[in-house]
Amino acid sequence: DASDDNEEGSAVENEENAKGTDKGRKRATPRTRRAHARGRDRHGDEDDEDDEDGMRRAGHRRHRNRRRGRAAGNEASDSDMEPAKVRKNQANKKSKEDDEEDEDEKGGKSGKGKNEKKGDKKSDKKGKKEKANKKKKDKKKSGSGSDSESEEEPITEEELAKLKEEVEEKKKLIATLRNKPWKMKKKLSVLKEAQLFVEKFEGALGKGKGKKFYAYKVMMTKKWMKFQRDFENFKTACIPWEMKIKEIESHFGSSVASYFIFLRWMYGINMILFGLTFGLVMVPEALMGKPYGSLPRKTVPRAEEATAMNFATLWDFSGFAQYSVLFYGYYNNQRTIGWLKFRMPLSYFLVGVGSIGYSFMIVTRTMAKNANDDGGGDDTSFNFSWKMFTSWDYLIGNPETADNKFASITTSFKEAIVEEQESRKEENIHLTRFLRVLANFLALCTLAGSGYLIFFVVRRSQQFALEGLENYGWWERNEVNTVMSLLGMFCPTLFDVISSLENYHPRIALRWQLGRIFALFLGNLYTFIIALMDEINLKARYFLPFTIFDRLLGNTEALQSLEEEKIVKYNMTIWEASLYNGTVPENSTAPPIQVDPADVPRGPCWETMVGQEFVRLTVSDMMTTYITILIGDFLRAVFVRFFNYCWCWDLEYGFPSYSEFDISGNVLGLIFNQGMIWMGSFYAPCLPAINVFRLHTSMYLQCWAVMCCNVPQERVFKASRSNNFYMAMLLFILFLSTLPAVYTIVSIPPSFDCGPFSGKTRMFEVISETLEHDFPSWFGKVFGYASNPGLILPFILLMVLSIYYLNATSKSYKEANLELKKKLQSVRIEN
Amino acid sequence: AYKRFSELLPKEERENACSARVPKSQILTLPELRANPFRHRICRLFSTSETGDDSLSFEDFLDMLSVFSDSATSDIKSYYAFRIFDFDNDGTLDRNDLEQLVNCLTGQGEESGLSSAEMDQLIQNILEESDIDKDGTINLAEFQHVVSRSPDFASSFKIVL
Numbered sequence: 004d005a006s007d008d009n010e011e012g013s014a015v016e017n018e019e020n021a022k023g024t025d026k027g028r029k030r031a032t033p034r035t036r037r038a039h040a041r042g043r044d045r046h047g048d049e050d051d052e053d054d055e056d057g058m059r060r061a062g063h064r065r066h067r068n069r070r071r072g073r074a075a076g077n078e079a080s081d082s083d084m085e086p087a088k089v090r091k092n093q094a095n096k097k098s099k100e101d102d103e104e105d106e107d108e109k110g111g112k113s114g115k116g117k118n119e120k121k122g123d124k125k126s127d128k129k130g131k132k133e134k135a136n137k138k139k140k141d142k143k144k145s146g147s148g149s150d151s152e153s154e155e156e157p158i159t160e161e162e163l164a165k166l167k168e169e170v171e172e173k174k175k176l177i178a179t180l181r182n183k184p185w186k187m188k189k190k191l192s193v194l195k196e197a198q199l200f201v202e203k204f205e206g207a208l209g210k211g212k213g214k215k216f217y218a219y220k221v222m223m224t225k226k227w228m229k230f231q232r233d234f235e236n237f238k239t240a241c242i243p244w245e246m247k248i249k250e251i252e253s254h255f256g257s258s259v260a261s262y263f264i265f266l267r268w269m270y271g272i273n274m275i276l277f278g279l280t281f282g283l284v285m286v287p288e289a290l291m292g293k294p295y296g297s298l299p300r301k302t303v304p305r306a307e308e309a310t311a312m313n314f315a316t317l318w319d320f321s322g323f324a325q326y327s328v329l330f331y332g333y334y335n336n337q338r339t340i341g342w343l344k345f346r347m348p349l350s351y352f353l354v355g356v357g358s359i360g361y362s363f364m365i366v367t368r369t370m371a372k373n374a375n376d377d378g379g380g381d382d383t384s385f386n387f388s389w390k391m392f393t394s395w396d397y398l399i400g401n402p403e404t405a406d407n408k409f410a411s412i413t414t415s416f417k418e419a420i421v422e423e424q425e426s427r428k429e430e431n432i433h434l435t436r437f438l439r440v441l442a443n444f445l446a447l448c449t450l451a452g453s454g455y456l457i458f459f460v461v462r463r464s465q466q467f468a469l470e471g472l473e474n475y476g477w478w479e480r481n482e483v484n485t486v487m488s489l490l491g492m493f494c495p496t497l498f499d500v501i502s503s504l505e506n507y508h509p510r511i512a513l514r515w516q517l518g519r520i521f522a523l524f525l526g527n528l529y530t531f532i533i534a535l536m537d538e539i540n541l542k543a544r545y546f547l548p549f550t551i552f553d554r555l556l557g558n559t560e561a562l563q564s565l566e567e568e569k570i571v572k573y574n575m576t577i578w579e580a581s582l583y584n585g586t587v588p589e590n591s592t593a594p595p596i597q598v599d600p601a602d603v604p605r606g607p608c609w610e611t612m613v614g615q616e617f618v619r620l621t622v623s624d625m626m627t628t629y630i631t632i633l634i635g636d637f638l639r640a641v642f643v644r645f646f647n648y649c650w651c652w653d654l655e656y657g658f659p660s661y662s663e664f665d666i667s668g669n670v671l672g673l674i675f676n677q678g679m680i681w682m683g684s685f686y687a688p689c690l691p692a693i694n695v696f697r698l699h700t701s702m703y704l705q706c707w708a709v710m711c712c713n714v715p716q717e718r719v720f721k722a723s724r725s726n727n728f729y730m731a732m733l734l735f736i737l738f739l740s741t742l743p744a745v746y747t748i749v750s751i752p753p754s755f756d757c758g759p760f761s762g763k764t765r766m767f768e769v770i771s772e773t774l775e776h777d778f779p780s781w782f783g784k785v786f787g788y789a790s791n792p793g794l795i796l797p798f799i800l801l802m803v804l805s806i807y808y809l810n811a812t813s814k815s816y817k818e819a820n821l822e823l824k825k826k827l828q829s830v831r832i833e834n
Numbered sequence: 835a836y837k838r839f840s841e842l843l844p845k846e847e848r849e850n851a852c853s854a855r856v857p858k859s860q861i862l863t864l865p866e867l868r869a870n871p872f873r874h875r876i877c878r879l880f881s882t883s884e885t886g887d888d889s890l891s892f893e894d895f896l897d898m899l900s901v902f903s904d905s906a907t908s909d910i911k912s913y914y915a916f917r918i919f920d921f922d923n924d925g926t927l928d929r930n931d932l933e934q935l936v937n938c939l940t941g942q943g944e945e946s947g948l949s950s951a952e953m954d955q956l957i958q959n960i961l962e963e964s965d966i967d968k969d970g971t972i973n974l975a976e977f978q979h980v981v982s983r984s985p986d987f988a989s990s991f992k993i994v995l
Contacts, residue, residue, distance in 0.1 A: 188882070188893065249994060387959040388980045391932070392915065393987045395939060397870060397902065405869035413940040420955050827966055 173197040243267065247706050255664065259709065262666050263702070265729065269673060270698045272365060276358045276684065277691040283354050284688045285328045291341025292334070300608075300757045301326060301333055320615050329689035332611035332757035338772070346777075348759035348769045355685040355748075359741050362681065366737060370730045390415060435506060442504040446519050449497055453490050454526045460486045461534030484623035487527055491624075492631060495520050495668055514728075517667055521732060524675045525739070531620075532682075532743060608757040610686045617683030618690060624676060625697045632708050636662050640712035661714045669705075670729055678736035685744045855889040866993045871938040875918045902993035911991050912978045919977075926971035932957050 176197050180190055244267060252260035295301050303311045303326050316322035320329075327333055340347050394412050460483050467479050478485075498519045502512050640661055676694070684690045748767055753760040760766045774783045788794070858877050867873045877888040880898045890898070900906060901914045919927055921934045933953060964972050964980045972980075981987050 387956060388964045389984045389986070391935060391939070391956075391960055392919070392977070392981055393984045393990055395871065396990045397866075397993050402869050405871075409871075409940055416936070416940065416956060417952065420952055420959075424955075824966075828968075 170201055173200045177201070243270075244702060244706075251706065251709060254710065255713075259664050259666060262664075262669055263706070265670060266673060266698065266702055266705075268369075269677060270695070270702070272362065273677075273680070273691055273695045273698060275361065276680075277695045279354050279358050279361075280684065280688040280691050283350050287340070287345050287350065288334055288347060289328050291343065291345055292337075292347065293340075295327070298335060300335070320618050325611060325615065329687060330611045330614045331686045331688075331759075332608045332754075334757075334759040336759050336761045336763075338776075346773065349773050351759045352766065352769050354688075355744070358684060358691075359681065359737075359744070362737055363734075366730060366734050370727060370734065373727045373730060387419060390419060438504050438506065442501050445501050445504075446498060449494060449501075450519075450522055450526055453494060453523060454530045456490065457483075457487060457527055457530045458534050461531065481623065483531070484620055485627075487531065487620070488623060488627035490527060491524065491672070492627070494523050498523075517671065517728070517732075520668070520671050524671065525736075528675070528678070608754050610754060610758055614683055614687030614690075617679060618687050618693065621676065621679055621683075621690065621693055621697070624672075624679075625701075628672065628701065629704060632704060636708050636712040661712065664709055664713045671732075674729065674733050674736055677733065678740040681737060682740040682743060685748075855883060855891045856895075858888040858890075861890055872918050875921070879914070879917055899993070902991065904992060904994070908982060908988050909978070911988065912981045913974070915981065915987075915991060916974050916977045926973045927977065928971040929957055932960060932972075 174197075177194060180194055180197075185193075244263075248260055248263050248267070251263060293301065303323060307322060310316050311322035313322065317324050324330075325332070334347060334351060336348060338348065339345060390412070394415070396408065464479070464483050495516075498516055502516055505512065505515070507515065643661060676697075680690050680694045749765070752764050753766050755761050760769060763769065763772075774786060858874075858881075861867065861877055862873055867876065870876070874888075876898065877890065880894045881888045881890050882894055883889045883891075901910055916927070917923075919931060919935055921931045922928075927935075936953060936956060961970065961972070964976055966976050966979070
């Protein structure tokens with residue numbers, strides 16, 4: 004190609020008036036010749052037009068390749084040289100220019116990566132400058148334009164339709180050109196040809212009066228596509244932390260990087276949750292609700308006022324922090340607040356439900372996407388081939404990692420070969436089975452032990468609370484949180500040791516490990532919640548919520564609590580009465596005496612308490628993770644590096660050595676953290692905000708720690724198989740964490756003295772209230788009919804049936820696939 | 835990408851970067867390719883140089899990046915992967931190709947390679963798995979069939995500048 008260009012270029016150069024020694028020009032003209040030839044086939048009179056198109060297009064193409072180069076020179080000289088006829092009208096011309104830039108970009112896209120798009124923008128700017136130049140040339144060409152117009156009239160309807168088809172075909176070709184495995188030059192020439200064709204005939208299709216409008220429409224479509232592309236560029240540039248992750252990828256491979264990508268995805272979800280709670284719940288209350296100090300529920304009680312501003316209290320999330328927008332108890336139960344008539348309780352309820360709904364939706368959607376990529380399952384039929392063809396990670400840019408990767412590939416080949424040979428042998432099944440049973444038993448013991456420990460610790464903390472927290476030091480106060488975090492740190496290592504008994508294939512061992520850690524965390528969390536509920540029950544006998552066990556045992560404590568509540572209310576009335584100097588007013592009409600809200604006796608507020616516990620847990624979890632990273636990774640690395648000189652054995656290879664990045668542990672930690680957020684965000688709207696902060700800082704800290712203290716893993720695992728596994732766990736956790744919140748919404752009466760639902764018998768009554776007041780009456784009727792169990796049950800039945808049907812069809816497809824494969828083989832063998 | 839390409843050229847040629855060809859030795863200094871065991875094949879594959887010196891022009895460079903980018907379809911990637919693995923350029927992956935492939939993957943050192951018995955076993959297994967028509971070689975269709983089932987292929991066959 005290049006040689007052709009040069010030859011023809013020298014021949015042509017004599018004809019045209021050169022504007023300088025533009026190499027581009029030389030190159031441009033041969034393209035014109037070719038376009039010229041092609042154009043002649045289709046439409047004899049429009050040769051010159053083709054020339055000019057070709058020229059300009061060639062100019063643009065060179066222009067794109069050079070990008071900052073002498074494009075300006077090219078285009079001016081192109082237009083000068085060509086004494087060609089041009090198209091029908093000005094509008095088309097302008098659209099062509101846009102069009103060329105667009106299609107240059109389009110064509111350019113077929114060969115470019117991300118960075119190159121920036122260059123395209125520059126070429127656009129240059130192209131626009133050239134438009135000014137071109138307008139001058141228009142006059143020259145408009146004369147010839149009229150000639151070409153007259154020759155176009157006799158195109159019949161059939162030809163029109165055929166043309167339309169061909170244009171569509173060419174357009175499709177342009178769109179799919181990117182996907183064809185051709186060489187760049189071939190792609191470019193095909194693209195140019197197709198573009199030429201579309202160009203020429205697109206104008207022709209819009210005939211007569213509609214011409215201008217059609218051209219305008221075409222131009223707008225192209226402008227719109229350009230805008231979309233720019234917007235996508237902008238979006239890609241906005242993805243946070245892209246460079247950091249890329250660096251990690253090149254050092255550690257794609258599996259470690261997948262953790263960070265997961266972290267970033269979580270960050271996105273939390274940002275949205277944060278946006279919802281902040282924007283729709285906290286901000287309206289802060290701006291439009293009654294200010295601090297105006298209501299009893301919004302003020303720090305007199306008793307606590309002394310310590311309310313202490314840092315220790317604030318860190319513990321009591322004091323001022325407790326009586327603020329951060330927690331459930333602050334919100335007033337007024338139906339509408341402010342001049343906007345913002346319905347606070349409704350908004351609170353809907354945000355809670357909405358954030359859970361949104362999380363479900365997005366997790367399921369990501370799972371579906373992953374499942375698509377996965378190819379539908381865990382196929383081990385191509386074990387060796389995959390190892391061979393896909394095990395090299397092309398993102399690795401670091402020689403050290405590459406060496407590691409080589410070693411791991413070698414080991415995995417050897418292992419796979421050995422395993423294949425072994426699987427044909429008989430092994431000592433009984434011993435293995437016995438060992439496995441033993442290992443499982445040990446694991447169960449550990450789980451039970453940790454559950455009991457948590458229960459015990461929570462009970463103890465209740466006792467401390469009863470006896471007054473001031474008598475005890477820091478440990479007793481934070482016992483629960485620290486114990487939970489410590490368990491989370493040590494038990495997984497224990498499981499690791501146990502699993503060495505089992506002698507499984509590494510991937511299966513990993514699954515067992517993950518499953519056990521999962522069970523550990525889950526058990527801990529639920530024990531914690533149950534103990535908490537118990538505590539609520541026992542602590543002050545005014546509390547209302549019943550535990551699940553109580554219900555099951557038919558405990559009448561619930562009824563007792565109701566009685567207690569009445570007692571409290573009665574007490575409060577009496578107290579009020581005492582303000583009127585001792586008389587007990589029945590139906591009193593005396594003017595209410597102004598009492599400082601801080602002095603009003605407060606009823607219990609279990610929702611805020613639960614919210615507080617979750618916030619404390621999150622904060623302590625965060626602290627534990629950071630400290631573990633600092634101590635476990637950083638100090639260890641420092642120790643190994645500097646003490647290696649004066650130690651008996653080689654620290655770097657021997658016992659401590661540098662730590663590897665524990666992907667599964669970190670991912671599980673992340674997932675459980677998210678579970679806690681989901682559980683607690685209904686009671687403490689500040690929780691997503693805290694989590695956003697936590698994820699943000701944790702991203703930076705972990706990126707730094709990984710690059711600084713960790714070494715690439717020896718056994719390099721592909722993360723993609725586990726991807727859906729993590730998503731499945733996330734979904735499961737989401738489901739489990741919404742259960743408590745949903746239970747409380749549906750069954751437990753809210754506290755009478757705090758929160759946006761106080762005074763109602765059930766939290767969801769806010770919906771029915773809204774329906775009554777704000778919607779027309781027929782709406783309420785329709786809703787009533789829709790929520791009739793008679794309608795819902797058949798609906799559920801229908802869904803179950805459709806799930807079953809889809810499952811059956813997918814199974815049958817898989818089998819059909821297998822059959823086809825076998826057939827292929829047999830056909831070939833016959834041949 | 836243009837910037838990266840022109841950086842590879844010696845100073846005096848930078849003006850003509852669009853038309854210049856970068857010699858293979860320079861290409862191999864790119865950090866993304868440095869550690870890659872297939873770098874020679876990649877250069878050979880994408881080079882359109884008539885002299886056969888495996889130098890890359892800017893268009894070849896773009897070609898390469900486009901194949902390895904995120905937005906390339908799996909079809910294109912598998913097509914090019916096949917050609918990379920086809921060491922003798924005969925359009926099929928036969929025993930020799932596979933042997934060379936394994937050697938590339940297991941590193942260049944003496945002690946890190948597989949013994950010949952292991953190698954034979956390995957190639958035997960591979961051919962059993964992927965060779966559908968049992969002709970002893972793997973052609974493009976079989977290769978694409980195997981590789982399209984793999985969940986890791988698209989994510990590992992990727993280079994981002």
